[in-house]
Amino acid sequence: xxxxxxxxxxxxxxxxxxxxxxxxxxxLNAMSKPLYGHLDHKxxxxxxxxxxxxxxxxxxxxxxTLPMSGTGSAGMETVMVNLLEPGDSAIVCVSxxxxxxxxxxxxxxxxKVISVEAPWGEIIDPEKVREAFKxxxxxxxxxxxxxxxxxxxxxxxxxxxxxxxxxxxxxxVDAVTSLGxxxxxxxxxxxxxxxxxxxxxxxxPPGLSPVTFGKKAIEALNNRKTKVNSWYLDLSxxxxxxxxxxxxxxxxxxxMIYGLREALLMVYxxxxxxxxxxxxxxxxxxxxxxxxxxLKMVVKNxxxxxxxxxxxxxxEGVEDAAVRKYLLEKYGIEIGGGLGDFKGKAWRVGLMxxxxxxxxxxxxxxxxxxxxxxxxxxxxxxAAITAALNVYQxxxx
Amino acid sequence: xxxxxxxxxxxxxxxxxxxxxxxxxxxLNAMSKPLYGHLDHKxxxxxxxxxxxxxxxxxxxxxxTLPMSGTGSAGMETVMVNLLEPGDSAIVCVSxxxxxxxxxxxxxxxxKVISVEAPWGEIIDPEKVREAFKxxxxxxxxxxxxxxxxxxxxxxxxxxxxxxxxxxxxxxVDAVTSLGxxxxxxxxxxxxxxxxxxxxxxxxPPGLSPVTFGKKAIEALNNRKTKVNSWYLDLSxxxxxxxxxxxxxxxxxxxMIYGLREALLMVYxxxxxxxxxxxxxxxxxxxxxxxxxxLKMVVKNxxxxxxxxxxxxxxEGVEDAAVRKYLLEKYGIEIGGGLGDFKGKAWRVGLMxxxxxxxxxxxxxxxxxxxxxxxxxxxxxxAAITAALNVYQxxxx
Numbered sequence: 001x002x003x004x005x006x007x008x009x010x011x012x013x014x015x016x017x018x019x020x021x022x023x024x025x026x027x028l029n030a031m032s033k034p035l036y037g038h039l040d041h042k043x044x045x046x047x048x049x050x051x052x053x054x055x056x057x058x059x060x061x062x063x064x065t066l067p068m069s070g071t072g073s074a075g076m077e078t079v080m081v082n083l084l085e086p087g088d089s090a091i092v093c094v095s096x097x098x099x100x101x102x103x104x105x106x107x108x109x110x111x112k113v114i115s116v117e118a119p120w121g122e123i124i125d126p127e128k129v130r131e132a133f134k135x136x137x138x139x140x141x142x143x144x145x146x147x148x149x150x151x152x153x154x155x156x157x158x159x160x161x162x163x164x165x166x167x168x169x170x171x172x173v174d175a176v177t178s179l180g181x182x183x184x185x186x187x188x189x190x191x192x193x194x195x196x197x198x199x200x201x202x203x204x205p206p207g208l209s210p211v212t213f214g215k216k217a218i219e220a221l222n223n224r225k226t227k228v229n230s231w232y233l234d235l236s237x238x239x240x241x242x243x244x245x246x247x248x249x250x251x252x253x254x255x256m257i258y259g260l261r262e263a264l265l266m267v268y269x270x271x272x273x274x275x276x277x278x279x280x281x282x283x284x285x286x287x288x289x290x291x292x293x294x295l296k297m298v299v300k301n302x303x304x305x306x307x308x309x310x311x312x313x314x315x316e317g318v319e320d321a322a323v324r325k326y327l328l329e330k331y332g333i334e335i336g337g338g339l340g341d342f343k344g345k346a347w348r349v350g351l352m353x354x355x356x357x358x359x360x361x362x363x364x365x366x367x368x369x370x371x372x373x374x375x376x377x378x379x380x381x382x383a384a385i386t387a388a389l390n391v392y393q394x395x396x397x
Numbered sequence: 398x399x400x401x402x403x404x405x406x407x408x409x410x411x412x413x414x415x416x417x418x419x420x421x422x423x424x425l426n427a428m429s430k431p432l433y434g435h436l437d438h439k440x441x442x443x444x445x446x447x448x449x450x451x452x453x454x455x456x457x458x459x460x461x462t463l464p465m466s467g468t469g470s471a472g473m474e475t476v477m478v479n480l481l482e483p484g485d486s487a488i489v490c491v492s493x494x495x496x497x498x499x500x501x502x503x504x505x506x507x508x509k510v511i512s513v514e515a516p517w518g519e520i521i522d523p524e525k526v527r528e529a530f531k532x533x534x535x536x537x538x539x540x541x542x543x544x545x546x547x548x549x550x551x552x553x554x555x556x557x558x559x560x561x562x563x564x565x566x567x568x569x570v571d572a573v574t575s576l577g578x579x580x581x582x583x584x585x586x587x588x589x590x591x592x593x594x595x596x597x598x599x600x601x602p603p604g605l606s607p608v609t610f611g612k613k614a615i616e617a618l619n620n621r622k623t624k625v626n627s628w629y630l631d632l633s634x635x636x637x638x639x640x641x642x643x644x645x646x647x648x649x650x651x652x653m654i655y656g657l658r659e660a661l662l663m664v665y666x667x668x669x670x671x672x673x674x675x676x677x678x679x680x681x682x683x684x685x686x687x688x689x690x691x692l693k694m695v696v697k698n699x700x701x702x703x704x705x706x707x708x709x710x711x712x713e714g715v716e717d718a719a720v721r722k723y724l725l726e727k728y729g730i731e732i733g734g735g736l737g738d739f740k741g742k743a744w745r746v747g748l749m750x751x752x753x754x755x756x757x758x759x760x761x762x763x764x765x766x767x768x769x770x771x772x773x774x775x776x777x778x779x780a781a782i783t784a785a786l787n788v789y790q791x792x793x794x
Contacts, residue, residue, distance in 0.1 A: 032429035073647040077629045207650035232474045250470040253604035
């Protein structure tokens with residue numbers, strides 16, 4: 001007797017976690033279109049448009065701006081394996097899980113790694129980076145996370161970019177949770193290489209990782225003495241598929257690229273400035289709401305909070321899993337638990353892309369209050385929603 | 398003025414090349430379903446079912462049977478980076494582009510690589526593998542391509558498996574173009590590690606790479622002295638997401654997994670035996686047709702021809718590009734050009750998954766004859782189609 005499998009019919013979910021987040025039906029519909037071959041000139045036109053739209057989102061003129069065929073961590077690995085070879089030295093800034101991951105990857109490339117750390121929930125102090133340069137020579141690159149998904153910190157980059165330049169080092173930036181949700185100026189800020197993911201503020205399903213490499217990064221790539229560790233992520237070959245030559249490297253994930261193009265088109269139609277304002281406003285309203293409910297944000301300094309990923313401290317005595325389970329079962333709402341050091345200590349609320357809306361903020365505040373009360377805790381839902389509404393009413397939006 | 402982008406509306410295509418091939422609307426529809434989070438228990442059920450169905454397709458009981466989050470070449474790299482570390486020795490069999498790629502990857506892992514070669518279009522002679530073992534010691538693994546997509550050769554594996562076992566080496570197999578299209582018995586043939594792609598005989602869009610690791614391969618992984626070169630493809634961590642622990646590693650590509658599950662379900666419903674018969678029959682009919690038209694198959698020995706990937710020699714004087722352009726423009730049909738040494742010398746006709754049908758064989762023979770005549774060449778279309786029909790009529794299918 002053969003086992004019977006049911007038809008795929010996902011239950012209702014409202015994704016308000018660290019990603020994946022809500023995806024527009026426009027994007028899902030694009031992903032379900034019939035396939036072109038990966039060398040079909042019509043598909044290559046779509047690939048070109050995707051690169052153009054990615055340059056818009058990254059605010060860059062970099063020719064080498066393309067989606068890698070893997071999720072965000074594949075983009076992280078792409079940047080590290082292409083830029084580092086055994087014997088190189090790298091400064092890696094660590095103040096959360098994704099900084100740790102960068103450090104791990106740099107080590108696997110055979111690089112000497114100098115860590116610059118900050119407590120979780122705080123930004124990396126540029127002076128510490130300056131110090132690391134003073135104490136070490138021949139640093140090839142500085143790697144830093146712009147949007148630390150494990151803590152909700154938004155890292156200012158301009159001062160660290162200046163320090164990297166003074167020391168003739170490349171600046172590598174993780175923008176997985178910032179691209180398309182908060183300002184990220186690749187060219188203006190002097191970022192040499194950057195990667196992101198599709199399932200965060202771009203509001204596309206996970207599966208691709210946009211990367212962008214500037215001239216200095218390409219020079220470093222071209223001046224390597226050894227082959228890139230990874231064949232799959234070797235940009236010296238991949239650039240010939242995405243460039244004029246159109247040389248086959250691996251089979252591009254056609255439907256994922258259809259979806260990314262559509263998601264990027266939605267970013268383009270909304271306009272970056274408008275989109276960033278929307279993300280900031282919804283985050284402000286949510287934060288006002290949770291604070292009015294007596295909860296505290298993980299990131300103390302308002303200036304350093306991401307609008308995309310809102311980390312809320314779990315109050316003493318409140319059971320993490322019970323609250324999340326209640327939200328999932330009663331509302332179909334997913335929020336994220338804490339990662340690494342913050343496991344059981346923080347909730348991560350993603351208000352990114354399609355998930356960043358007034359409707360979702362109001363609903364989540366209500367649902368969160370309900371979940372608290374159901375666990376026997378006090379929660380002033382009225383105050384929370386009033387505080388959020390006040391934020392909206394102060395704007396004309 | 399903002400540039401205007403058109404709505405995504407792909408032109409008609411019939412994909413009869415080396416992959417991607419035709420994808421069922423069932424699979425495209427599954428890919429467009431709303432997302433679960435990657436740690437949602439409902440998604441993890443879907444992931445479990447996907448693994449079960451993959452075990453069915455691979456004919457294995459291997460617990461570690463899962464889709465890697467990248468295209469087929471990421472699967473190739475997964476196997477090599479997890480099993481090889483600097484200083485290891487590996488025998489790599491090379492008789493086409495994908496054998497060359499395996500060799501390149503083994504080298505990037507820091508392994509000493511011993512090549513065993515065969516002319517393109519022929520199988521690797523097991524005696525040469527035996528000889529390579531005699532002339533070298535401490536061989537950790539033998540890597541070989543089951544279905545060489547660049548030549549259309551189907552490599553027998555049982556004798557080489559015995560030789561590997563006699564020498565206490567692992568057998569690593571590339572089944573990108575065979576899984577789901579022609580017999581592949583992981584357990585019965587003693588294959589220790591194997592990888593495939595989704596866009597070939599599984600008839601799913603490209604984007605994932607199913608892999609399977611047996612006990613001996615997992616032992617080798619667990620006995621490594623060094624970290625795996627690649628963080629993204631490190632199975633020692635990835636197995637904890639796909640296993641009982643469900644530890645977050647990277648965000649799984651949700652919608653691609655929806656699609657793969659549906660494609661595998663179609664394999665399961667048809668049944669492997671039926672599916673292999675269908676592929677063989679359509680290939681036989683196609684080959685009878687092209688031979689009746691006076692064309693020659695690249696692989697001379699019938700026993701060594703893949704039913705999934707049918708490589709046809711381009712006759713003297715016929716212009717490769719003109720014929721393929723004609724097929725694309727007049728019929729929307731894509732067939733593949735030659736790769737590597739076979740560039741301009743062979744066409745690669747994929748009759749895999751949804752593309753493997755009587756309708757497509759008859760249509761393609763007619764279209765190919767038309768393309769020949771349009772270029773001023775003779776082509777006996779009548780003989781070709783009659784020969785193909787004879788093959789079908791000899792069966793009750």
